[in-house]
Amino acid sequence: MDPLKYIFEKPYMSSRIARWQVLLAEYDIIYMTRKSVKGSKIADHLANNAIEDYEPLNFDFLDEDVLVMEKEEKSGWWAMYFDSAVNVSGNGAGAVIISPEGKQYPISVKLHFSCTNNTAEYEACIHGLEAASKMKVGKLEVYGDSMLTICQVKGEWQTRDEKLRPYQEYLSKLAESFDEIEFAHLGRDKNQFANALATLASMAIIDCGAKIQPVSIKIRNSPSHCCLIEEETDNDPWYTDIKRFIQHQEYPSGASKIDKRTFRRMAMKYYIDGEILYKRSFDGTLLRCLGDLEANKALQEVHGGICATHANRHMMARQLQRADVIGPINPKASNGHRFILVAIDYFTKWVEACSYAHLTQKVVKRPKMNGAVEAANKNIKKIVQKMVITYKDWHDWLSYALHAYRIAVRTSTGATPYSLVYGMEAVVPLEVEIPSLRVLMESGLEETEWVKIRYEQLNMISERRLAAICHHQLYQRRVAKAYE
Structure with a gap:
């Protein structure tokens, strides 16, 4: 509180403060509350009362090319x-x-x-x-x-x-x-x-003389139940009975009438092609049935391989556009690189990224309204963080992160960047180890037939891109409607 305001406005005061009020009263002082002063008034006052020998301030920043100072790492x-x-x-x-x-x-x-x-x-x-x-x-x-x-x-x-x-x-x-x-x-x-x-x-309540073993802390990136697979006791996959019924119309031993009726109803959802069993999904897609070893391999590839980001694509729905820089990254990579230059095609969402040790302002031209690029950089960093093993090998995993991003379906276009660029979907390495339906179908084709099908896919790429444009426009309308 202002002391002058307190002296002149408070009706009852102590003896010393009352004495100050009496001494100040002979000067006919009136207290006025200070009002705010606009910045323009201060600027006008300074312009009207300029100093003759005024020296302008120097706003140049020394060593402006230095972006970050690193502390020396002490070895040993x-x-x-x-x-x-x-x-x-x-x-x-x-x-x-x-x-x-x-x-x-x-x-x-x-x-x-x-x-x-x-x-x-x-x-x-x-x-x-x-x-x-x-x-x-x-x-x-x-x-x-x-x-x-x-x-x-x-x-x-x-x-x-x-x-x-x-x-x-x-x-x-x-x-x-x-x-x-x-x-x-x-x-x-x-x-x-x-x-x-x-x-x-x-x-903790610990008795005297008791010794507790060292505490072990483990890190898990997924829930405990996501990799739960029942063990196969008889070394036969879980779908052996279904496959035998479709092929030879044989029921499992000891099955009752109710079990047989349930078994027949269940078998209607499956389809067999040679020796490979598929299950029809609700949209008509054929899903290959996998055994214990194949399922473990597929789960490791999906949750920890190059496709690890597929499970989290909803978290990466914000899209990239044009070009931007990630960095400086500390600590730097083992090859001395500290920056990641990210570029993306506006329509297909195809991403290219390279790591560099040094970057200048002339190399990167940042367009206006670049907030989407900054959000995309966060997504790239999240992908790389999930893949790195040590903090200095992120540059080795950058290409794998880009591949996972390219073969993931983008929410705005409803298609993968890979399909919009090449006219077909990429083949995941897991599809080669455990052949999918399309791999099995194409493996039986002759080279001339495969080239003909590929030529037709390239001719249809314009249609695919046109469908992606329509999907993108509808997506923008839905988003605009949701926020209006």
């Missing part, structure tokens, strides 16, 4: 993160030691004695350093979210609390057992693993 250094937890359930200390290769060694200790937050932080750091010393670590970087502990160990702050001095002395003695050691402070959001270990130790 280990890292340790520590944290503590003090709550109603108990006290705990947690630390995680990370090797130069990225292997993590978690440490969790339950403290069966009363301690404060600061002493618990020292306990966590000391237990982590003791474990690192036993592992014969030479160079160690220590990270913690306690500013007090880090600054006191580094000597930047004095240790006045008598309870913390023994901890600091012992911690300094432990630090001397390493060849090189550095302490650094970081935020809580970057220290969540150590915090989870400390919280786990504080809340």
Whole structure:
């Protein structure tokens, strides 16, 4: 609150403030509330009162060609993160030691004695350093979210609390057992693993002398039931009885009249071509019946191979257009590349992408209204992130990600970019290992017949593209209608 407004408008005041009001009253002061000043008035005032020896500001940015500053990677250094937890359930200390290769060694200790937050932080750091010393670590970087502990160990702050001095002395003695050691402070959001270990130790009920095996954390990218396949006990596929009934009209042994009637009704949904059994879907498509080994191979290819993005194509419905750049990507790839140049055909949605170590502004001309391209870049990054094994091999998987994007049906056109460019659908490697119906049909054709069919497909490509244009226009109308 403004003090002058308080003095002149408050009816009842204390003795000192009342004295100030009396002293100011002889000057006939009237309080007026300040009004907002428009920017144009300030600009007019500055223009009318220009300074003669005015020097314009220099807005040039030094080293404008530098996009990012990278920190040198220290080779042979280990890292340790520590944290503590003090709550109603108990006290705990947690630390995680990370090797130069990225292997993590978690440490969790339950403290069966009363301690404060600061002493618990020292306990966590000391237990982590003791474990690192036993592992014969030479160079160690220590990270913690306690500013007090880090600054006191580094000597930047004095240790006045008598309870913390023994901890600091012992911690300094432990630090001397390493060849090189550095302490650094970081935020809580970057220290969540150590915090989870400390919280786990504080809340767990552990008897004295009990030893708990190391906790193993697995990463799954799909639900547990998605790869559920019943085991085949008799080494025959699940559709053997259906196939035998269609071929020889033989029922399974021990089938009752009700089972036979159900079996006949079920067999009407299947179709056999030679020795291969197919099931008719609701739209008339023939789906090949697979055994245990074939189904496992198909699931691995669909959920983890080059077709992994098909299962998530609804998340990638936002389309790309024209050209844009992804980067700089940190850390850079093993070949030194940090940028991905993405280009796309506006109509067919065909994507091309290449990685580069350096890019200049002259190479990429960004058109106006480029928000869709930025959204598409996020999709490309999501695809690559699902495929990479290590953080430096993303450039090796870029071509596989592009292939998966090209053979996926686009929502706006209702067709795959591959079919709009080449006039036919791409053949997935799985279709060669487990022949699909179209592969089996084309394998029996002679070369002249296959060339004739291919020529007809190319002649029909204009019709396919025209149908895609109509589908795209209808899609735009539906979207516009939904948002109006």
